[in-house]
Amino acid sequence: MKPEYACFHGAFKTCRNLAAIFSCLILISCAGTKLEKPVEKVPQVTQETEQTDTSETDSYIELEPGIEEDFNHAIILMEDGEYEIAIATLESVIEREQRLVAPFINVAIAYRVTGDNEQAEQNLSKAVTIEPKNPIANNEFGLVYRKVGKFAESRAAYEKAINIDPEFAAAKRNLGVLCDLYLHDFDCALEQFENYLELVPDDEEVPIWIADLKRRLGQ
Numbered sequence: 059m060k061p062e063y064a065c066f067h068g069a070f071k072t073c074r075n076l077a078a079i080f081s082c083l084i085l086i087s088c089a090g091t092k093l094e095k096p097v098e099k100v101p102q103v104t105q106e107t108e109q110t111d112t113s114e115t116d117s118y119i120e121l122e123p124g125i126e127e128d129f130n131h132a133i134i135l136m137e138d139g140e141y142e143i144a145i146a147t148l149e150s151v152i153e154r155e156q157r158l159v160a161p162f163i164n165v166a167i168a169y170r171v172t173g174d175n176e177q178a179e180q181n182l183s184k185a186v187t188i189e190p191k192n193p194i195a196n197n198e199f200g201l202v203y204r205k206v207g208k209f210a211e212s213r214a215a216y217e218k219a220i221n222i223d224p225e226f227a228a229a230k231r232n233l234g235v236l237c238d239l240y241l242h243d244f245d246c247a248l249e250q251f252e253n254y255l256e257l258v259p260d261d262e263e264v265p266i267w268i269a270d271l272k273r274r275l276g277q
Contacts, residue, residue, distance in 0.1 A: 125155050132164065141168045159189045163198060170202055178202045193219040197229045200236070209240050227257040231264070244271050 129151050135144035148165040155161070162185035169178040179202050185195040196219035203212035216233035219226055234250030237243040248271045251264050258264075 122154055125151055129161060132161075136164065136168060141172050144168050145172070156184075157188070159185045159192055159195065162188070163192075163195050166195075166198055166202075170198070170205065175202050175206050191222050193223040193226045193229065196222065197226065197232060200229065200232055204232075204236055204240065209236065212236055213241065225257060227254050230254040230257070234264075234267075238267070238271065244275055247271055248275065 128147055132144045132147040132151065135141070135147060145165055145168045148161050148168065151161045152165065162181045166178040166181035166185065169175070169181065178198070182195050182199050182202065186192060186199075189195070196215050200212045200215035200219065203209070203215055213233065213236055216229050216236065219229040220233065223229075230250045231254045234247045234254060237250060238247035248268065251268050251271070255261060255264050255268070
């Protein structure tokens with residue numbers, strides 16, 4: 059099954075100093091591939107320019123020619139499953155421009171998909187240095203920590219993403235999977251899946267998981 063991942067499209071002359079990522083990023087659904095239960099769902103993200111208070115200093119970043127084009131090319135490579143080439147392209151972008159969070163997150167996703175969790179974690183650390191309250195980066199931390207067996211750290215990362223954005227559906231789903239399959243905290247799993255389903259009512263799998271959890275909990 060082809061993994062799902064976060065994509066940041068669009069102009070790079072976007073907000074830099076705003077406190078919350080969703081003032082600059084719009085969360086949209088993934089490609090629609092059906093997921094087996096152990097596979098955490100990571101949302102696609104569109105990065106778009108929006109109007110901001112012009113009194114805010116240093117709000118926009120002027121980029122060298124070619125950086126945005128290379129970044130968008132890396133996204134296409136990720137969509138085609140060419141993660142190794144995408145990594146090289148994103149590393150080139152990062153070498154030339156280190157003020158933007160999106161390249162660090164996406165290269166971390168590519169590293170995670172290819173099994174290099176150490177590099178994924180390092181790039182996520184750089185992402186949250188730029189933008190500590192970035193729910194996408196914290197959700198990715200949860201995925202990486204879960205893969206390496208750091209379940210307590212994974213839970214904390216998902217919970218941080220949810221605290222930053224209470225409507226971040228993917229993090230709720232991921233936390234539910236973690237609580238169910240890895241922590242065996244079925245009350246946590248049920249709560250997260252029910253909260254997730256309020257945000258994504260068209261998901262056909264999660265109601266099955268909820269019914270199974272209620273059976274195990276004797277509800």
